[in-house]
Amino acid sequence: MQKLINQQQMRSADVFTIKNLDISSIELMETASMAFVNEFVQEIKAIETPVNILCGKGNNGADGLAIARILQDKGYSSVAVYLIDFSEKETAEYQTNLNRLKDLWFPLTTVKTLEDLKNMKDGVIIDAVLGSGLNKPLSGAYAELATFINSLNLQVIAVDIPTGFPAEGVIAKTDHFIKADLVICFQRPKINFFFPESAAALNRFRVVSIGLDEEFIEKQASPYQLLExxxxxxxxxxxxxxxxxxxxxxxxxxxxxxxxxxxxxxxxxxxxxxxxxxxxxxxxxxxxxxxxxxxxxxxxxxxxxxxxxxxxxxxxxxxxxxxxxxxxxxxxxxxxxxxxxxxxxxxxxxxxxxxxxxxxxxxxxxxxxxxxxxxxxxxxxxxxxxxxxxxxxxxxxxxxxxxxxxxxxxxxxxxxxxxxxxxxxxxxxxxxxxxxxxxxxxxxxxxxxxxxxxxxxxxxxxxxxxxxxxxxxxxxxxxxxxxxxxxxxxxxxxxxxx
Ligand SMILES: NC(=O)C1=CN([C@@H]2O[C@H](COP(=O)(O)OP(=O)(O)OC[C@H]3O[C@@H](n4cnc5c(N)ncnc54)[C@H](OP(=O)(O)O)[C@@H]3O)[C@@H](O)[C@H]2O)[C@@H](O)CC1
Ligand SMILES: Nc1ncnc2c1ncn2[C@@H]1O[C@H](COP(=O)(O)OP(=O)(O)O)[C@@H](O)[C@H]1O
Ligand SMILES: [K+]
CATH class of the missing domain: 3.40.1190.20 (Ribokinase)
Incomplete structure (x- = not known):
């Protein structure tokens, strides 16, 4: 059985693993992004497929930036990155991964309004706008972004969790999400993936290991276990x-x-x-x-x-x-x-x-x-x-x-x-x-x-x-x-x- 943990516990597992393995947060993120890509390439095999990566300014967005770089390395020839610039705050990892990307040639578009997405090509969208750091329902520009992306009817593959979807707790009918066809999520599925209400936010999910400390996770107090x-x-x-x-x-x-x-x-x-x-x-x-x-x-x-x-x-x-x-x-x-x-x-x-x-x-x-x-x-x-x-x-x-x-x-x-x-x-x-x-x-x-x-x-x-x-x-x-x-x-x- 696999212990299912909440996002606070997942963050503690990140911190513990970083300390225990003596790695940096950015190295862990690189592993996570690589794990995402390994799964992504199984799903989107044609390397000429236009891949639009939407990145927020938190660590989910930082993953998106690393994913862009790794996909280009793998030969994906039409990768475009959209920086969703609706908030001031950005994480250090976001800044680091943005600098790494800027060192390479890359089409980067800063998105202040939905108008800035008008040149997005039909293809697949990678949702790295918000991840497990979500702390309130989407509203304002974020909610409008979700409505807009959903209206495009393109295949969306979410990094870790669909933007706007709570990992645990009540899923409100009024919540806005970027609806994902597939979620490639890290280490453990989110508890909320198992409720029927999740159908509004995702069709399916796959879990990839990012090397978090399993012993630490299994020791966490949680009533939820997934049968194997x-x-x-x-x-x-x-x-x-x-x-x-x-x-x-x-x-x-x-x-x-x-x-x-x-x-x-x-x-x-x-x-x-x-x-x-x-x-x-x-x-x-x-x-x-x-x-x-x-x-x-x-x-x-x-x-x-x-x-x-x-x-x-x-x-x-x-x-x-x-x-x-x-x-x-x-x-x-x-x-x-x-x-x-x-x-x-x-x-x-x-x-x-x-x-x-x-x-x-x-x-x-x-x-x-x-x-x-x-x-x-x-x-x-x-x-x-x-x-x-x-x-x-x-x-x-x-x-x-x-x-x-x-x-x-x-x-x-x-x-x-x-x-x-x-x-x-x-x-x-x-x-x-x-x-x-x-x-x-x-x-x-x-x-x-x-x-x-x-x-x-x-x-x-x-x-x-x-x-x-x-x-x-x-x-x-x-x-x-x-x-x-x-x-x-x-x-x-x-x-x-x-
Ligand atoms: N080493 C690691 O840490 C690893 C992390 N990993 C990755 O990190 C992801 C978690 O990253 P994260 O904690 O930075 O959260 P993320 O979701 O990107 O941004 C949240 C920010 O957005 C904001 N915000 C929240 N709700 C909002 C709303 N409704 N509307 C608007 N804004 C809202 C909020 O800002 P605030 O409201 O506090 O100003 C908050 O700061 C995780 O899913 C995984 O992909 C993996 O790579 C593994 C290694
Ligand atoms: N989409 C589904 N995925 C997995 N299991 C399903 C699905 N739909 C139905 N089942 C399984 O079928 C059973 C339906 O039980 P129940 O509603 O009591 O049926 P009935 O009254 O017709 O015998 C449950 O065990 C349920 O888990
Ligand atoms: K996401």
């Missing part, structure tokens, strides 16, 4: 000789009603293909034929059995409830009786809805339960939120208060543990935007919990594996269906097993 493939590889245990279905746990999934039986079957499919030793599905009897036809390996449990005697449920290592379940009076009673068992549950979809309707039910959750809301379900549970930043803050508070794992689903899913620590899942893609996807995830979490992984481990590993399955399928498809994601799980898990 090796975390899952370290966690997932290979199957041992002489193991059998009993070794891999028995999961019970309570789901489905007449109109949404498919949700139940998809959850069971996620559980089965996730490798649980045994999967039992409790659905209305009317779904039995469909179940036996589609997933003959999955067993059936009559709904009436669930409330007959508690001991019926003892054999199940984990119980998941919710997909396509419905919310009628009988279901409310069923949920109440399960909550009374005082055992951890995996709670999704309609079961989440019922918790949101009745706070007294929420209070009965047992420690170690897993809640898997998407945004709408989350807001129904815990109140409306104006921003994803605020939503994630609430999720952290509630996970601690309820002693539960919260899986807040989106393109980047946030998995929050009982201490309020956030793991961010980088896998998955928009091809997965199809009904039933969350049902498969719920089944997979149950599957891993049945196999003996702790609630938090089951939750984050399931998100990673589920997204990886979707990524694999999306290589050749514009959309992927939930059952295909389920069917690919064994292959993904195999690939992640040492």
């Amino acid at each position: 493939q090796h975390d899952i590889k370290d966690l997932i245990q290979p199957r041992k000789p002489f193991t059998h279905k009993g070794t891999y746990g028995h999961a019970l999934i309570i789901a489905g009603q007449k109109e949404t039986m498919g949700a139940a079957i998809l959850a069971a499919k996620g559980c089965l293909y996730g490798g649980a030793g045994l999967t039992t599905l409790s659905i209305p009897e009317s779904g039995l034929t469909a179940l036996n036809t589609t997933l003959p390996e999955v067993m059936y449990l009559d709904r009436k059995e669930l409330t007959s005697t508690a001991s019926v449920l003892d054999k199940f290592k984990i119980i998941a409830i919710g997909p396509g379940l419905g919310t009628d009076a009988a279901i409310i009673e069923l949920l109440k009786s399960l909550l009374m068992l005082k055992r951890p549950l995996i709670i999704d979809a309609d079961a989440l809805h019922l918790l949101g309707n009745d706070e007294s039910l929420m209070k009965q959750l047992t420690e170690g339960s897993v809640l898997t809301p998407h945004m709408k379900e989350f807001d129904h549970l815990f109140g409306a939120h104006e921003s994803w930043w605020a939503r994630l803050e609430t999720a952290r508070e509630k996970a601690v208060e309820l002693k539960c794992v919260i899986v807040l689903k989106n393109q980047y899913t946030f998995i929050i543990d009982q201490q309020g620590k956030v793991r961010i899942n980088p896998t998955g893609n928009p091809a997965m935007g199809q009904g039933g996807m969350g049902d498969v995830l719920t089944g997979l979490i149950a599957s891993l919990a049945a196999q003996g992984y702790k609630a938090i481990e089951a939750a984050y590993a399931a998100c990673f594996i589920h997204g990886t399955s979707g990524d694999l399928l999306a290589v050749t498809r514009v959309s992927v269906k939930a059952s295909a994601v389920a069917e690919h799980l064994p292959e993904v898990v195999k690939g992640l097993t040492r």
Whole structure:
């Protein structure tokens, strides 16, 4: 896992690295600019492409000036630099890099008004106007510049962060940004790249190492961590000789009603293909034929059995409830009786809805339960939120208060543990935007919990594996269906097993 840090901590990492490696700030900047260029040349391969570099007078602009020099060195034949001269203040590094550039022949244009940009050639724009030093929303000439650049519809590649975009904290709807197609950012992604609001400022990002001290970064206090493939590889245990279905746990999934039986079957499919030793599905009897036809390996449990005697449920290592379940009076009673068992549950979809309707039910959750809301379900549970930043803050508070794992689903899913620590899942893609996807995830979490992984481990590993399955399928498809994601799980898990 990679620790994600805020900009103040990032600046401390700059300072620490400079001191520790006994290098100067300008040398670190040269490394950063070189790292940017190495990535840039992968993206813009034609060296005759006109490259317009917009440089502010801070250190982000100083990077831009170094980038201009390095690109020319690499043979880019049409590089032009625009010095955005809207502020008096400039950094020493900016001055140094400007002098280095002036020593070479270079088209330099000082921009006092937008009029000064009129000769800019169509091509690519490198945004080095403002970086992580942003301390207030763009206004005045900077906001006008952003509006103007965005209106050109040219490809913009931002240095470190799009101008005007806050690295962390609430992203206001009123904020102005220079919209980047690609951000090449330094050492760590910014926390705000993981929120849906970031789509207004960037399409995609890539992270390049600039040699900052990793040990220092990992020691910083921060609740945010980005999951990496090796975390899952370290966690997932290979199957041992002489193991059998009993070794891999028995999961019970309570789901489905007449109109949404498919949700139940998809959850069971996620559980089965996730490798649980045994999967039992409790659905209305009317779904039995469909179940036996589609997933003959999955067993059936009559709904009436669930409330007959508690001991019926003892054999199940984990119980998941919710997909396509419905919310009628009988279901409310069923949920109440399960909550009374005082055992951890995996709670999704309609079961989440019922918790949101009745706070007294929420209070009965047992420690170690897993809640898997998407945004709408989350807001129904815990109140409306104006921003994803605020939503994630609430999720952290509630996970601690309820002693539960919260899986807040989106393109980047946030998995929050009982201490309020956030793991961010980088896998998955928009091809997965199809009904039933969350049902498969719920089944997979149950599957891993049945196999003996702790609630938090089951939750984050399931998100990673589920997204990886979707990524694999999306290589050749514009959309992927939930059952295909389920069917690919064994292959993904195999690939992640040492
Ligand atoms: N060794 C290093 O340090 C390394 C640094 N690196 C690079 O440095 C970048 C950070 O540089 P930075 O700290 O100089 O900030 P940057 O964003 O260029 O300028 C901020 C200035 O603009 C101003 N300002 C702020 N908000 C504003 C607004 N809304 N509208 C108008 N003005 C506004 C503000 O001035 P003030 O408001 O205080 O007068 C502030 O001084 C980082 O992203 C990376 O690219 C890398 O090379 C790695 C090594
Ligand atoms: N753009 C996307 N990128 C990554 N994952 C996605 C994307 N869209 C959907 N998903 C994943 O699909 C699942 C959708 O869950 P949910 O909204 O509960 O679906 P459903 O209710 O249809 O089962 C989540 O795990 C989510 O992370
Ligand atoms: K920038």
